[in-house]
Amino acid sequence: MAKRIIQRLFPNRHAVKEHKALRFLGNWLHDPSLWHLNRRSVAGAFAVGLFMAFVPFPAQMVGAALLAVAFRVNLAISVALVWLTNPVTIPPMFYFAYLVGNWLLGAPAHHPANFHLTAAWFQDEFSRIWRPLLLGSFVVGSSLSVLGYFGIRLFWRMHVVRRWQQRMRRHRAEHKS
Template sequence: MAKRIIQRLFPNHQAVKEHKALRFLGRWLHDPSLWHLNRRSVAGAFAVGLFMAFVPFPAQMVGAALLAIVFRVNLAISVALVWLTNPLTIPPMFYFAYLVGTWILGSPAPHDGNFHLTAAWFQAEFSHIWRPLLLGSFVVGSTLAASGYFAIRMLWRIHVVHRWRQRLRRQHPDNLS
């Protein structure tokens, strides 16, 4: 059921292959594993997408697409999951990553209350926050990627076992309870 929903939501892979903005990827887009919806491909796509969502740089979608090609996982899911970072979620996500980075490095997080989400503040403070932000982003992104990968594989397995049991019950209703 989820597979059918995903297939309806995402664009036709032939249209994506022929899109003129993606022509630079050439023959790499013709790898069938980029378009399959199976346990390995979807779980890997979740790992790529969740990791790239925590990369604090622009062009996360391009990075997700390139990693999907390298790891040969579902391209559409990898790129779509990057949209977890959007204007509403970026501040709490990267602040959490920053706090994780300060905790790992053992450096205190600033609590002076002079936080202003402006370009000038960011330029002035970047030299102080870049190490914990990058380290925290890597740790949180890697942790979520691994968690997402194993969660999808487990949920996919549970779904398959459930479907097999339903099929057996329909075929042999008197033998199974």
Template structure:
């Protein structure tokens, strides 16, 4: 069943409640809905986590946690899915987001080389920035929808399969 599979990978709620980066949420973490795992909370958590995974901002985990609290979806899943974009996967994912942005804005692809400097960053905001940000929003929205509906389909199928096995 999908629930049992997901629960195997989830950390202990007490460890998460006392995690130093989530202390800013204080008593909001006491809401039981943040820790329940059902179809509604799982699909919402996948949508939140995947959305913030594709948004190029610092503190993605905190934003995912805050959004999970607001929408009362599973907090551990939301925060964990943000790590789809990690230092290894970030360059190809964000480059694809840039390419998607150039398609959406109907702009030609600009060749650039990354440079870790403030002047390069400021210059890139005007050259590749708009396409990158639009592409990131499109990628984040599509990933969130795929996660939401994908988990819903998997969950429903696993429940249907469990019912069929039970009724035999």
């Protein structure tokens, strides 16, 4: 059931192969493992997508596509999960990553007094926050990646067991009558 829902929601491989942002991958997009929907491929795609969602740099989708190709996991899911970071979620996600990085470094959090949306303000503040932000992003992204991988594998296994049990109950009911 979950497999059918995923197949319906995600674009087919031909549409993705023709997408202008992914054309640079060329023949690598013809690898069938990038399009399979099985426990290994989907769990790996979740790991890649969740990790790349916490990379605090542009081109997360390209990074997710490259990692999906490298690890031979579902490309569409890997790239789609990067969209967890969007204009609404970026501030809390990266602020949390920054706080985690500060905690790991044993440094107090820097809270700028006057916010000005200018390149100069951002450059000045970024020079103060880049270390904890990168460390926190790596740790949070890696942790969510591992949790996502094993969570999907567990969910998939529970789904298969439940379907097997339903088939067995139907089979027994049919043979009782």
